[in-house]
Amino acid sequence: MKTYLEPEYTVERDDDRCIRCKVCVNQCTFDTHYYDQEDDKVYSKNENCVNCHRCVAFCPTQAITIRRNPNAYTTNDNWTQEAIRDIKRQAEVGGVLLTGMGCDKPNYSYWDRLLLNASQVTNPSIDPLREPMELRTFLGSKADRLEFELESRDMVLTTKLAPQVCVEAPILFSALSYGAISFNVHEALARASTEFGTLFNTGEGGLDSRLYGYGSHTIVQVASGRFGVHPDYLDVGAAVEIKIGQGAKPGIGGHLPGEKVGPEVSRTRMIPIGTDALSPAPQHDIYSIEDLRQLIYALKEATDYTKPVSVKIAAVHNSAAIASGIARAGADIIAIDGVKGGTGAAPKVSRDNVGIPIELALASVDQRLREEGIRNRVSIIAAGGIRSSADVVKAIALGADAVYIATAAVVAMGCTVCQRCYTGKCPWGIATTDPWISKRLNPDIATRRLVNLLQAWSAEIKEMMGGMGVNAIESLRGNRLHLRGVGLTDTELKILGVKMAGE
Amino acid sequence: MSWIKLNNSYNDDKVIEGCSLFGMMNLKGERFSSKDPVRAIANMHDRGNGLGGGFAVYGLYPDYREDYALHIMYMDEDAKKDTDCLLQDNFSIQIDEEIPTKEANVKDPPLMWRYFVQPKKGLIQNQSDDDFVMEKVMKINTKTGRAYVFSSGKDMGVFKGVGFPEDIAEHFCLEEYNGYLWTCHGRFPTNTPGWWGGAHPFNILDWTVVHNGEISSYGINRRYLEMFGYKCTMQTDTEVLAYAFDLLIRRHHLPIEVAARVVAPPFWDEIDREPQEKRIFLTALRQTYGSLLMNGPFSIILAHQGEMIGLTDRIKLRPLTAGVKGDFLYLSSEEASINLVSPNPDRTWNPKGGEPVVGRLGGMGLKELIVRGVIQ
Numbered sequence A: 001m002k003t004y005l006e007p008e009y010t011v012e013r014d015d016d017r018c019i020r021c022k023v024c025v026n027q028c029t030f031d032t033h034y035y036d037q038e039d040d041k042v043y044s045k046n047e048n049c050v051n052c053h054r055c056v057a058f059c060p061t062q063a064i065t066i067r068r069n070p071n072a073y074t075t076n077d078n079w080t081q082e083a084i085r086d087i088k089r090q091a092e093v094g095g096v097l098l099t100g101m102g103c104d105k106p107n108y109s110y111w112d113r114l115l116l117n118a119s120q121v122t123n124p125s126i127d128p129l130r131e132p133m134e135l136r137t138f139l140g141s142k143a144d145r146l147e148f149e150l151e152s153r154d155m156v157l158t159t160k161l162a163p164q165v166c167v168e169a170p171i172l173f174s175a176l177s178y179g180a181i182s183f184n185v186h187e188a189l190a191r192a193s194t195e196f197g198t199l200f201n202t203g204e205g206g207l208d209s210r211l212y213g214y215g216s217h218t219i220v221q222v223a224s225g226r227f228g229v230h231p232d233y234l235d236v237g238a239a240v241e242i243k244i245g246q247g248a249k250p251g252i253g254g255h256l257p258g259e260k261v262g263p264e265v266s267r268t269r270m271i272p273i274g275t276d277a278l279s280p281a282p283q284h285d286i287y288s289i290e291d292l293r294q295l296i297y298a299l300k301e302a303t304d305y306t307k308p309v310s311v312k313i314a315a316v317h318n319s320a321a322i323a324s325g326i327a328r329a330g331a332d333i334i335a336i337d338g339v340k341g342g343t344g345a346a347p348k349v350s351r352d353n354v355g356i357p358i359e360l361a362l363a364s365v366d367q368r369l370r371e372e373g374i375r376n377r378v379s380i381i382a383a384g385g386i387r388s389s390a391d392v393v394k395a396i397a398l399g400a401d402a403v404y405i406a407t408a409a410v411v412a413m414g415c416t417v418c419q420r421c422y423t424g425k426c427p428w429g430i431a432t433t434d435p436w437i438s439k440r441l442n443p444d445i446a447t448r449r450l451v452n453l454l455q456a457w458s459a460e461i462k463e464m465m466g467g468m469g470v471n472a473i474e475s476l477r478g479n480r481l482h483l484r485g486v487g488l489t490d491t492e493l494k495i496l497g498v499k500m501a502g503e
Numbered sequence B: 001m002s003w004i005k006l007n008n009s010y011n012d013d014k015v016i017e018g019c020s021l022f023g024m025m026n027l028k029g030e031r032f033s034s035k036d037p038v039r040a041i042a043n044m045h046d047r048g049n050g051l052g053g054g055f056a057v058y059g060l061y062p063d064y065r066e067d068y069a070l071h072i073m074y075m076d077e078d079a080k081k082d083t084d085c086l087l088q089d090n091f092s093i094q095i096d097e098e099i100p101t102k103e104a105n106v107k108d109p110p111l112m113w114r115y116f117v118q119p120k121k122g123l124i125q126n127q128s129d130d131d132f133v134m135e136k137v138m139k140i141n142t143k144t145g146r147a148y149v150f151s152s153g154k155d156m157g158v159f160k161g162v163g164f165p166e167d168i169a170e171h172f173c174l175e176e177y178n179g180y181l182w183t184c185h186g187r188f189p190t191n192t193p194g195w196w197g198g199a200h201p202f203n204i205l206d207w208t209v210v211h212n213g214e215i216s217s218y219g220i221n222r223r224y225l226e227m228f229g230y231k232c233t234m235q236t237d238t239e240v241l242a243y244a245f246d247l248l249i250r251r252h253h254l255p256i257e258v259a260a261r262v263v264a265p266p267f268w269d270e271i272d273r274e275p276q277e278k279r280i281f282l283t284a285l286r287q288t289y290g291s292l293l294m295n296g297p298f299s300i301i302l303a304h305q306g307e308m309i310g311l312t313d314r315i316k317l318r319p320l321t322a323g324v325k326g327d328f329l330y331l332s333s334e335e336a337s338i339n340l341v342s343p344n345p346d347r348t349w350n351p352k353g354g355e356p357v358v359g360r361l362g363g364m365g366l367k368e369l370i371v372r373g374v375i376q
Helices: A023-027 A055-057 A081-093 A183-196 A209-217 A233-234 A263-269 A287-304 A320-330 A348-353 A358-371 A389-400 A407-413 A443-468 A488-497 B002-007 B035-042 B077-090 B131-141 B164-173 B218-227 B238-251 B256-265 B268-272 B276-292 B335-341
Strands: A009-013 A031-038 A039-042 A064-068 A114-116 A137-139 A148-151 A154-157 A165-167 A171-173 A216-221 A239-243 A254-256 A277-279 A309-314 A333-339 A379-383 A402-405 A483-485 B017-026 B053-058 B068-074 B093-100 B112-117 B147-151 B156-159 B181-189 B202-204 B207-213 B299-303 B307-312 B320-324 B328-332 B347-349 B357-360
Touching: A009 A320, A023 A055, A023 B077, A023 B320, A039 B147, A039 B335, A055 A064, A055 A154, A055 A171, A064 B112, A081 B068, A114 A389, A114 A443, A137 A379, A148 A263, A154 B276, A171 A183, A171 A443, A183 A209, A183 A407, A183 A443, A209 A216, A209 B053, A209 B299, A216 A233, A233 A287, A239 A287, A239 A333, A239 B328, A277 A488, A287 A309, A309 A320, A320 A333, A320 A358, A333 A358, A333 B002, A358 A389, A358 A488, A358 B218, A389 A402, A389 A443, A389 A483, A389 B164, A402 A407, A407 B357, A483 A488, A483 B268, B017 B035, B017 B299, B035 B181, B035 B207, B035 B335, B068 B299, B077 B093, B077 B112, B077 B131, B077 B147, B093 B181, B112 B131, B112 B268, B147 B156, B164 B181, B181 B299, B202 B238, B218 B276, B238 B256, B238 B299, B256 B307, B307 B335, B320 B335, B328 B335, B328 B357, B335 B347
Parallel strands: A171 A402, A216 A239, A239 A309, A309 A333, A333 A379, A379 A402
Antiparallel strands: A009 A064, A031 A039, A114 A483, A137 A165, A148 A154, A254 A277, B017 B181, B017 B207, B017 B328, B053 B156, B053 B181, B068 B112, B068 B147, B093 B112, B202 B207, B207 B299, B299 B307, B307 B357, B320 B328, B320 B347
């Protein structure tokens, strides 16, 4: 069938600058560029270009410019370019449209409509370069109170404390599963977490045994496919996470195509080489909250009550009630992933339409747990669309104990959010298991870039906290008086629990 | 307009103020007059702006030491009638009298009444007397918004209002009273017109707080306390401090030294250097009670029967000086006030940020394992 789809992007090459080095030809995994020996020229097949900027970044003479195809259909606010293209594509293939990364639609972000406070006159701001500024965070169930006994005039703690994990800043790397991403990415995440003092999440594809040495900085995930879940895997992690849902595709399972299942992924996921890894939409042993309780306690039994158990859900309409149930079911941590959360592959319709913004879900969950007097029982990790240290600070002030970042982490490693993760051909060597492509991601460099990002954000968080006049992250957590809203309705302000700016 | 509205009329996040503090305690429990405390707080006149002054006195009513002494402000006669009914329903009232006052340089004093009461037997079920009284106090304070209990402990009392502290002392005829422990406050509110109930000390049962500072962590401190049933109706950070200590000490039975470590904990790098047992203890404390860390500049003098505690935030953004002479312990925003009433003290010192100074009747101190040198 002749395609009616026009190229989305056009590649412009400045022939005066091009030195025919063929870097672009070699770097593009979508075969966009080719060298014509007869003409001694490099040409591009625009229709293959995904705007990943790999060639732009690596062209030594800055000869390449990529533009959105200027050929646009007649302007129409309802029948947008995207709507028309999607229909044409579906008319040609007859299937679900896939995409990668998080929802790219406007209007779902509340971070930009929240502003932070600072000290003036009546209290001093604190200079983080001169004074201690503490970001250390413990995740896990907290006691409602501590009890002591006096033994020969010494205070002896008698309260039995639940297991905790410690992070040096309230930022963790969110689930990126091995198989969806390469070994090198996992290695970089593990090493960066260890070097900085935080945790990375294995995602649902297990953990390659070569990375067991980083176990104390690893959250091992147990998802509906149970890939790579075995006693050693549970033992090696610092915490265990049950994945119920994901913000990019709430209510939907996963599908790792067989082409991505090579020998190493096969061994780690415990499935035959070349078979599709299908994660069912629900966990088939969890059809209700009491089933979740059983799995939580099965995992606690399996790990001898030494590790916190987290439950990750997508932010959906009844998140507050669901979170309350999860807390009562015995989870130590609840991770909530908002509608902007990323993915390696999701149906586009689901990514862009299902779920709710993390800001609203987080605010209502935190408030509900407080009203029920059980906020201490669980830590909350907010995920899905955290783009900057300011977003982190706002999430903490709304009530999160910590945030998960994954898109920001892969961007730090090179990703340009071109949304083609599902193709397995990620030109930046991230969302791929192709040995030829994935080796272009150097774990040493990627580790450095990740640690730099965490350090930079931590420094910025300290600056903002110092400005507010607080020197410990626990004084910011849930402290919504440090937030004000702009451009929000009364209902939005009420759900967020913040006042209007100027109020 | 109700008291509650008056307290924070613009609905600001919290009442913001700067202040002077003074505390004086005879560690043997010998009672003394208001003369020195009033002179000392008056010496810091310029730290206040005349919009609030107050005193808490312990060992005040030895003749009625078993009764709860309720000091109540009334906005009008109706409020008094309603409150009297509530009191009669719940308490047996021994004495019921107007608090003696005289003309002084103070503005619009409300009607102030004093009651000595006992909870009615038979009304209390599964509740301590203290919890019962606290519940009724909260009820009176929130019910009409026109009656305000500003003192509710035994053998102690709070006197406070709008004016400079020396004028408040004169108004309440404080020269007539004796006590073994006095705390004093001069107030500099930035954003409220100043009303009589908004002055310090703040009180619940026999706990009082005088406070200089602004709690930048107020938002979360308040939300945390709300989980434990405290209603922070006054929207002041001082109220939050009082409730925090009530929760930690009265309800969770933490010793004051440990409670001080909750509101002003050591830094993690200090904790990390401690021996294992203490490290686990201090870590558990921060993990459990992190939401009660009082962040931002403050110095406070906290008192209850038999104890006076001075404390600042952990990086000491507001001043506090301590002094000892003979059996007397002094705490003050400025050292000059100590020197004024007690020339040539045995010693004066500046406590470190977050390090409590505790004055206690008798020798009932805990072994100071948990905290660094407390009783000086």
